[in-house]
Amino acid sequence: MDTKSISFPNQKKRNAALRFMHLWIISYVYLFIFTSQFSPLEGIHKSGVLWLCKNVFQQKQVEYITMTGSGDTTLDYWVVLVNIGLAVVAALIILFADKKQRTFKDLHWFTVVVARYYVAMIMLSYGFAKLHDGQFPANTIGRLEERVGDMSPMGMVWTMMGASTGYTFVSGLLEVIGGLLLLFRRTKTFGALFSMTVMINVALLNFFYDVPVKIFSSHIVWLCLFIVGGDAMALYRFFVLQQPSQLRFQKRIFDKKWKGITVTGLKWCVVAFFILSSSSALFYTPPAVPMExxxxxxxxxxxxQEIPNSDSVGWKKLLVISPSRTKVILNNDSIKTFQSVLDTETKTLMLRKIDHQDLYAYLHYSTQKDSIVFTGNKGIDSIKINTIRKKKEDYKLNKRGFHWVNEYPYNR
Structure with a gap:
């Protein structure tokens, strides 16, 4: 029997499998981009997936939870599964409809362009947010007063980043550089490798400190791999085999000059839009907190009547955290959080229970040498509180600073 007659069907099956995988990956790229948290279609898509969960998959406990800051809800994982299935369906439809058995190279390269611009937008957005008190602002008094053992793993990451303006700035700068490199064809491979390196660190923090952006950050790493995929063999020959290699570069060719000018103009409009919309975070100034x-x-x-420290009724600390939020730590270390109004002209502080209009305490404050004295009423009782103010710069975490020379490690 002729061996060619046996190998030909196998080769045909392998080619079909490769074309299917290729189409599946391309389909999934579009599904993720157009249904992710930055897409206007996100809400519509999630509502559709929620309907499928409840009516087809009988997952009655799944809910569409909004405005929580979490991108790793149960519904988000169902969105991933549904997108995988939809990508399979799309790939099969295209595969069976394509009688010419095309390789879809043009579609692939266009998808790479879409992925490049999407990842660039994400990198610029998060990068600029880190450059100036955006994503990781300086630690609040409430955070500085929180015991390390009581912090959540996510809170630990935010505390670490907020404690070092320099580290946060460099982290943001690296993300901005990665985003800018992705915007241009000549630097797209370097930009994808650069961005992937940065985002792997972000994804690891999300996974191992339980930050609920695991799905999204993992997909950004995956998109970087997709962008690099077309140059995988060239990179392998250069870095592993140490052979001369050249990255593929497709120069745009237009039959009319005006077409080239139009495309170039549109590109720079998109680049300008990405940079201007993302860099708006640079001009954000957090509100001042009087008497913080x-x-x-x-x-x-x-x-x-003076209340002893052993009495749980007494206060241990009063934390002025934000213009509208104040916390009271009682002697038994329980914490009460209040809506507050602090007026520096009348030197008054009003405390109300969260989601209640009832006045909890009305206090006047005055400075006496090194102490601050609060006097007023708590309910029907008159109170007087002698306190010593501790500012942000008084905390060891903030006042240590940077030292080139350390004879001994400052780790206490």
């Missing part, structure tokens, strides 16, 4: 600080209670007096 931790007020350590020295004496707590109710109705002219």
């Amino acid at each position: 600080g931790a007020y350590i209670v020295d004496k707590f007096i109710i109705n002219n």
Whole structure:
């Protein structure tokens, strides 16, 4: 029997399998980009997946939870599974409809362009947000007063990043550089490798510190791999086999000059839009917090009677965290959070329970040497609180700073 007659059907099957995988990957790229958290179609797509979960897959417990800051909800994982299935369906339809058995090279390269611009937009957006008090602002008084053992793993990451303006700035700068490199064909491979390296670190932090952006960050790494995929053999020959190699570069050729000018103009409009819309974070200034600080209670007096430190009624600390949020730490270390209004002209502080209009305490404050004294009413009781203010710069985490020379490690 002729061996060619046996190998030909096998080769045909392998080619069909490769074409299917190629089409599946391309389909999934578009499905992810057009249904991700930055897409206007996200809500519509999630609603459709939710309907499938409840009516087809009988997953009655799945809900569409919005405005939580989490991208790893149960529904988000179902979106991934549904997108995988939709990509399979799309690939099969194209495969069976294509009688000419094309390789879809043009579609692949166009998809690479779409992926490049999408990843560039994400990198620029997150990068600029890190350059100036955006994604990781300086730690608040509430964060500085939180015990390390009581922090969430995610809170630990935010504390670490907020403690070092320099590290946060460099992290953002690297993301911006990766995004800019992806915007141009000549630097796209370097940009994808550069961005992938940066985003692997981000994804690892998300996974091992339980930051709920695992799905999204993993997909950005995967998109970088997809962009690099077309140059995989050239990179392998150069880095592994140490052979001369050249990356593929497709020069745009137009039959009319005006077409080239139009495409170039559109490209620079998109680049300008990405940079201007993302760099708006550079001009964000966090609101000032009057009297911000931790007020350590020295004496707590109710109705002219001093409350001992062992009494749970007394206050241990008063934390002025933001213009509208104040926390009280009681002697038993329980924490109460209040809506607050602080008026520096009348020197008053009003505390209300969260989601309630009832006034919890109305206090006047005055400065006496090194201490701040609060006097007023808590309910029907008169109170007087002698405190010592601790500012952000008084915390060891903030005042240590950078040292070129360390005779001994400062780790205490």
